Amino acid sequence: MKTDRVIIFDTTLRDGEQCPGASMNLAEKLAIARQLAKLRVDVIEGGFPVISQGDFDSVNTIAKEIKGPIVCGLARCVTKDIDAAGEAVKPAGKRGRIHVFLATSKIHREFKLGKAQDEIIRLAVDGVKRAKSWTDDVEFSPEDGSRTEPDFLVDVCKAVIAAGATTVNIPDTVGWAVPDQYAALIGRLHESVREFQTGKAVISVHCHNDLGLAVANSLAAVRAGARQIECTVNGIGERAGNAALEELVMAMKTRRDYFGDIECGIDSREIVKSSRIVSRMSSFLVQRNKAIVGENAFAHSSGIHQDGILKKRETYEIMDPQEVGWGATELPLTKHSGRAAVVMRLKHLGFKLSDPDINALFIRFKEVGDKKKFVYDDDLASLVDGQIAKVPETWSLHQLSVTAGNQTVPTATVGLSKTGKDATILREAAIGDGPVDAAVKAIDRITGVRGELKDYSLRAVSEGEDALGEVTLKADFGDGELITGKGASTDIIEASARAYLNALNRHLSRKEPKQHSANRP
Numbered sequence: 001m002k003t004d005r006v007i008i009f010d011t012t013l014r015d016g017e018q019c020p021g022a023s024m025n026l027a028e029k030l031a032i033a034r035q036l037a038k039l040r041v042d043v044i045e046g047g048f049p050v051i052s053q054g055d056f057d058s059v060n061t062i063a064k065e066i067k068g069p070i071v072c073g074l075a076r077c078v079t080k081d082i083d084a085a086g087e088a089v090k091p092a093g094k095r096g097r098i099h100v101f102l103a104t105s106k107i108h109r110e111f112k113l114g115k116a117q118d119e120i121i122r123l124a125v126d127g128v129k130r131a132k133s134w135t136d137d138v139e140f141s142p143e144d145g146s147r148t149e150p151d152f153l154v155d156v157c158k159a160v161i162a163a164g165a166t167t168v169n170i171p172d173t174v175g176w177a178v179p180d181q182y183a184a185l186i187g188r189l190h191e192s193v194r195e196f197q198t199g200k201a202v203i204s205v206h207c208h209n210d211l212g213l214a215v216a217n218s219l220a221a222v223r224a225g226a227r228q229i230e231c232t233v234n235g236i237g238e239r240a241g242n243a244a245l246e247e248l249v250m251a252m253k254t255r256r257d258y259f260g261d262i263e264c265g266i267d268s269r270e271i272v273k274s275s276r277i278v279s280r281m282s283s284f285l286v287q288r289n290k291a292i293v294g295e296n297a298f299a300h301s302s303g304i305h306q307d308g309i310l311k312k313r314e315t316y317e318i319m320d321p322q323e324v325g326w327g328a329t330e331l332p333l334t335k336h337s338g339r340a341a342v343v344m345r346l347k348h349l350g351f352k353l354s355d356p357d358i359n360a361l362f363i364r365f366k367e368v369g370d371k372k373k374f375v376y377d378d379d380l381a382s383l384v385d386g387q388i389a390k391v392p393e394t395w396s397l398h399q400l401s402v403t404a405g406n407q408t409v410p411t412a413t414v415g416l417s418k419t420g421k422d423a424t425i426l427r428e429a430a431i432g433d434g435p436v437d438a439a440v441k442a443i444d445r446i447t448g449v450r451g452e453l454k455d456y457s458l459r460a461v462s463e464g465e466d467a468l469g470e471v472t473l474k475a476d477f478g479d480g481e482l483i484t485g486k487g488a489s490t491d492i493i494e495a496s497a498r499a500y501l502n503a504l505n506r507h508l509s510r511k512e513p514k515q516h517s518a519n520r521p
């Protein structure tokens with residue numbers, strides 16, 4: 001590998017998933033991992049295997065199914081963590097990486113760990129050696145690296161590299177760094193550690209966005225010698241998020257005059273598609289004015305700008321929108337489209353569904369096709385999303401009718417069926433503050449589970465009067481945990497009821513006893 005090649009390490013499925021409300025199921029994570037492979041990221045960090053069965057399964061399944069990128073699992077410098085990560089990445093063979101971390105800054109040493117510098121080095125070295133017994137590809141992160149004394153950080157880097165680490169990542173864990181200072185730190189490590197110069201070890205950066213500087217810090221670090229950037233699609237992540245992959249990649253590509261020959265392997269035409277999939281699967285909407293992937297990123301409303309663009313695009317556009325995958329629209333499907341056409345379009349959109357899932361999706365496709373003239377790619381993705389986000393359906397919607405208006409008390413009657421029961425439809429009616437509230441109350445009466453809506457958003461998936469409305473909501477079913485639900489329909493009350501049932505079914509399925517894999521440490 002050329003020394004000016006920057007490795008793109010994607011942590012959407014690990015650090016990205018750590019942002020509250022973004023947790024995803026295995027099918028959702030796999031859909032993202034498949035798209036990340038198409039985007040050609042170099043490394044996928046699939047989770048933190050020791051912390052839950054879900055994380056273990058995520059890393060393990062990605063390691064089994066996704067070809068191309070390195071598959072990585074996170075671990076503290078603790079034997080059981082490292083062994084869980086080792087087991088999880090094993091199916092990836094030589095493409096398996098273990099990422100061990102241990103805090104090194106004074107404040108973490110004194111107040112969190114209660115350990116002196118020499119003990120930190122000993123633990124870090126032991127952790128790396130243990131990881132090395134599972135795979136050759138071992139990364140070490142001194143957590144809170146940006147606030148660690150630089151001399152000590154040099155010692156840590158040297159020690160872990162001597163123990164076998166092939167990548168050392170310097171996290172700006174709390175988003176404290178500013179570009180010049182962070183670049184100076186990376187430059188100093190580069191100068192002081194010979195292996196970073198010879199390419200025997202790679203210096204990596206991992207920046208959080210608490211001051212809105214994650215991308216700027218990462219790019220400054222690349223100029224100072226970093227050759228791996230850790231980032232997430234749409235910049236999702238803990239608190240204010242991580243450095244956004246799309247911004248980093250396009251900054252390096254668009255400003256080659258400034259960054260020189262630094263290159264990465266990303267296929268930028270897959271960026272918008274990746275952003276949409278991550279937004280859907282994580283239920284995190286992308287702000288309209290978000291760089292590169294926001295809906296307004298290439299929208300010019302000023303007459304002067306529009307005139308300039310028509311005369312020469314580069315007058316007001318520094319990137320070609322098609323270069324990042326905007327505008328790749330295809331002919332929409334209609335209710336007359338057959339199963340094969342739907343399957344082909346799904347493939348084009350990056351989805352791989354099982355036969356039973358395709359059958360269920362095709363039924364919903366026909367229902368929507370009956371109500372809408374055209375079924376656009378976004379409509380289809382929304383239906384897939386509903387299918388993937390689906391959990392065992394304890395309760396399903398059979399019928400819904402609502403009366404509402406400015407002179408009437410909103411009333412809903414709902415019919416639900418319960419899996420495993422005979423075909424009996426249970427019905428209830430309720431009044432509420434609005435039609436959605438009335439529908440939710442009627443559902444609660446049937447199921448006997450009381451939920452409280454905490455967050456609700458509605459968006460039109462495609463354009464036009466018959467656009468599909470997609471509802472994403474969060475509900476609390478009494479245990480303080482916020483459960484996300486999604487639903488889509490041309491009728492927004494029906495979409496709301498479907499989203500609420502999706503959240504309820506998710507809540508009920510989590511309460512069922514889990515099966516544990518034999519591999520679990």
Ligand code: KIV
Nearest residue numbers: 101141143144171173
């Ligand atoms: O922000 C951080 O320090 C991390 C490490 C585990 C790399 O996410």
Ligand code: ZN
Nearest residue numbers: 015173206238
């Ligand atoms: Zn982080």
